[in-house]
Amino acid sequence: MKKNNVYSLYLKLMKKYGRVGKWWPEWCCLKKSLNLRQEIALGAILTQQTNWHNVEKALNNLKKAKLLSIEKIGRLKNLAKLENLIKPSGFYRIKAKRLYTFCSFIVKQYGSFKKLMKQDLIILRPQLLTIYGIGPETADSILLYALDKPTFVIDEYTKRLVKQKKLAKKLSYDYLKKLFEKNLPVNVKLYQDFHALIVVDQKKK
DNA sequence: ACCCAGGTGGCCC
DNA sequence: GGGCCACATGGG
Numbered sequence: 001m002k003k004n005n006v007y008s009l010y011l012k013l014m015k016k017y018g019r020v021g022k023w024w025p026e027w028c029c030l031k032k033s034l035n036l037r038q039e040i041a042l043g044a045i046l047t048q049q050t051n052w053h054n055v056e057k058a059l060n061n062l063k064k065a066k067l068l069s070i071e072k073i074g075r076l077k078n079l080a081k082l083e084n085l086i087k088p089s090g091f092y093r094i095k096a097k098r099l100y101t102f103c104s105f106i107v108k109q110y111g112s113f114k115k116l117m118k119q120d121l122i123i124l125r126p127q128l129l130t131i132y133g134i135g136p137e138t139a140d141s142i143l144l145y146a147l148d149k150p151t152f153v154i155d156e157y158t159k160r161l162v163k164q165k166k167l168a169k170k171l172s173y174d175y176l177k178k179l180f181e182k183n184l185p186v187n188v189k190l191y192q193d194f195h196a197l198i199v200v201d202q203k204k205k
Numbered sequence: 206a207c208c209c210a211g212g213t214g215g216c217c218c
Numbered sequence: 219g220g221g222c223c224a225c226a227t228g229g230g
């Protein structure tokens with residue numbers, strides 16, 4: 001039998017860390033409230049090239065302002081208030097525009113966040129990728145952690161790990177995504193846990 | 206005073 | 219297809 005480096009890496013990390021980091025346990029759970037799912041989706045945009053610590057401040061500001069809602073953000077008339085609330089997360093002007101574009105897309109195309117959840121991964125992923133400010137990593141993070149869809153997330157940490165372990169020569173997004181998915185059972189919880197473990201492992205270095 | 210953080214889009218070659 | 223830049227704040 002051909003040995004599977006990707007899957008054995010998952011087992012190794014699972015053995016080493018078990019249940020993972022501070023905010024991951026609730027993300028890596030399949031039963032999440034609608035509010036938490038929206039927080040995760042918005043957080044996925046806010047965390048682009050940004051420390052989680054700063055993102056938390058922005059999310060708390062949104063929560064206090066009762067604006068941690070995709071439908072509310074999608075219906076905003078102007079973005080000044082939103083920009084101000086998310087300032088701690090950096091790139092706040094461009095991120096306010098990205099949040100708004102994402103949220104208004106959902107409102108227009110699906111009517112509500114709840115209806116979006118029912119959409120199929122095959123349809124949804126290409127749709128998300130057409131939205132301004134949603135690249136492959138943000139799309140996959142939203143799909144995997146906010147919507148529990150089986151798509152593997154590739155980020156800078158994953159690339160670093162692949163390089164360290166010499167799992168692949170190419171480091172392009174789609175190539176690595178296929179590599180992981182090809183060598184793992186299709187399982188949302190496993191994808192969630194594995195990606196979280198990679199981040200935790202790489203952060204320690 | 207630097208340097209970096211769970212990216213993305215625009216522009217150039 | 220790949221390389222470089224702007225985008226901005228807070229923490230080490």
